[in-house]
Amino acid sequence: MEKDIFNIDKNKLSYGRGYGCSLQYHLVWCTKYRKKVLKNGIDTECKEMLQNLAEEYKFQILAMEVMPDHIHMLVDCRPQFYISDMIKIMKGNLARQMFLAYPELKKELWGGHLWNPSYCAITVSDRSRDQVLAYIEGQKEKEKKTSEKPANKDFLFTEGYTMDNVTQAAQDYLKSYNSAGECIPIKDNDGVYLGMRVIFY
Secondary structure, eight states: OOOOOOOSOGGGOEEETTEEEOEEEEEEEEBGGGOOOSOTTHHHHHHHHHHHHHHHHTOEEEEEEEOSSEEEEEEEEOTTOOHHHHHHHHHHHHHHHHHHHOTHHHHHTTTSOSBOSOOEEEEOOHHHHHHHHHHHHTHHHHHHHHHSOOOOEEEEGGGTOOTTTHHHHHHHHHHTSSSOEEEEEEEOTTOOEEEEEEEEO
16 A cells, blocks of 8 residues: 555645645734834734734634734744745734724834834744644743733741741842842841842842
């Protein structure tokens, strides 16, 4: 029996006249000056506009997240699409529709363009697809975690910490948040060392 070299799951292929393909890209582009203008409902409307563009131009959006200053998308498109043209279509149409719906955006962008002219496009394989999906879907949670100021925390010997591990425990807690802060020693009025405190700015 002849060996089947085409071992891609056929259900994951897109078909056209004379071809079957699976072309997926992780796309990222940012607002001009990284201004955080895609929020307060604008992000939701932006998603709807992108879905409409996908239907019009016959490509699939497998995952998408609109952050305040950038957009992540995982798209599946036909080989006839040049990725640069695809991004121009999305950025151009979005900008026109956004400025019509939200004219105040131009003031926030000093009357300029909505998007930074550059973009990032990364090919996605069967092996990396799940990782990219999880990454895009986790963007909002990551933004929430980094935008909220974490609570200060004390690491005291009375809670079971020791001289050997209290500093490391405090540093690990600080590093678990993408926020500026520091670890400082806690001492009583007599100068006795009680533990470490993590303070976020």
